[in-house]
Amino acid sequence: MISNQSYQEEQLEALLMVVGHIGTPESRIRRELQDMIAGYLSFHSEADDFLSENFSDICNEKCYRSNLSACCSREGIITFFADVVVNLLVSDPEEISALRAVLEKENRGFKCVYLGNNGCLWRLKPVVCEMFLCDTAKNKVYSRKPGLIQEWTALKKKEKSFTWPDRPVLFDKIESYFKAAGYSSSLMYMHNSPGLLRVKKLAKMRDA
Numbered sequence: 467m468i469s470n471q472s473y474q475e476e477q478l479e480a481l482l483m484v485v486g487h488i489g490t491p492e493s494r495i496r497r498e499l500q501d502m503i504a505g506y507l508s509f510h511s512e513a514d515d516f517l518s519e520n521f522s523d524i525c526n527e528k529c530y531r532s533n534l535s536a537c538c539s540r541e542g543i544i545t546f547f548a549d550v551v552v553n554l555l556v557s558d559p560e561e562i563s564a565l566r567a568v569l570e571k572e573n574r575g576f577k578c579v580y581l582g583n584n585g586c587l588w589r590l591k592p593v594v595c596e597m598f599l600c601d602t603a604k605n606k607v608y609s610r611k612p613g614l615i616q617e618w619t620a621l622k623k624k625e626k627s628f629t630w631p632d633r634p635v636l637f638d639k640i641e642s643y644f645k646a647a648g649y650s651s652s653l654m655y656m657h658n659s660p661g662l663l664r665v666k667k668l669a670k671m672r673d674a
Contacts, residue, residue: 471652473541474579478569480550480651485562487647488555496555499643503552506628506636510552513596513621520614524603538578538595546629547644547653548637549592557589597625631656632669 471479488496517525554562564587565580573579580587586595599618608615628636638656645657656662 474569474573476652477545477550477579478566480545480547480653481554481562481565481569483644483649483651484551484554487644487649488551499551499555499640502639502643503555503636506552507556507590509621509624509628510590510593510596513625516617516621517596517599520607520611521599521603524606538581540573540576540578543578543580543592544594544655545592545653546594546637546655547651548629548640548656549594550653551640551644553588553590553592561587561589593625593629597622631662631666638666 488499490496557565564582568579568582568587578586590596604618627633631638641654641656644651645654652658656666
């Protein structure tokens with residue numbers, strides 16, 4: 467599915483859509499979604515701890531401080547609709563306002579619109595960002611600590627249990643939850659991406 471919207475328009479539309487639907491901290495919808503994402507939050511925390519402990523120094527030195535990284539390039543970050551939902555559920559109003567503000571301004575730089583002076587503006591980074599490691603970082607760290615390869619492989623497997631729709635997964639459930647309420651977004655890749663739709667179709671054929 468090809469969208470005629472700009473990158474920031476797509477992002478802003480999804481943000482406003484989610485904020486408008488989940489309501490106040492006491493709303494039933496918010497509570498239902500928070501229950502739904504509890505397991506994913508635990509996984510995200512586990513992945514963040516692993517990366518902070520083993521890769522933060524080299525990633526900051528090699529990419530963020532030197533502006534060499536391509537992983538935070540302008541309009542190069544894929545955000546799933548579920549990423550937006552999860553992040554907004556855990557963000558405070560000031561953080562949400564900051565996201566809205568940057569999306570409403572033209573990005574004249576060469577970096578991701580969400581990359582601020584102190585790093586990513588998201589409270590909980592999109593899974594594509596959270597689970598990205600370049601070969602340079604992996605080779606340098608794994609040469610010193612080869613045992614980490616197994617830990618990272620296990621984390622990548624857990625990631626797929628939330629995001630890869632060859633079975634019922636959280637990211638697909640979140641999109642379906644909003645679609646059932648009448649919403650549609652170009653960021654709903656579980657329902658829009660030909661590749662992911664094929665994965666779901668083959669899974670249904672396998673299980674039939």
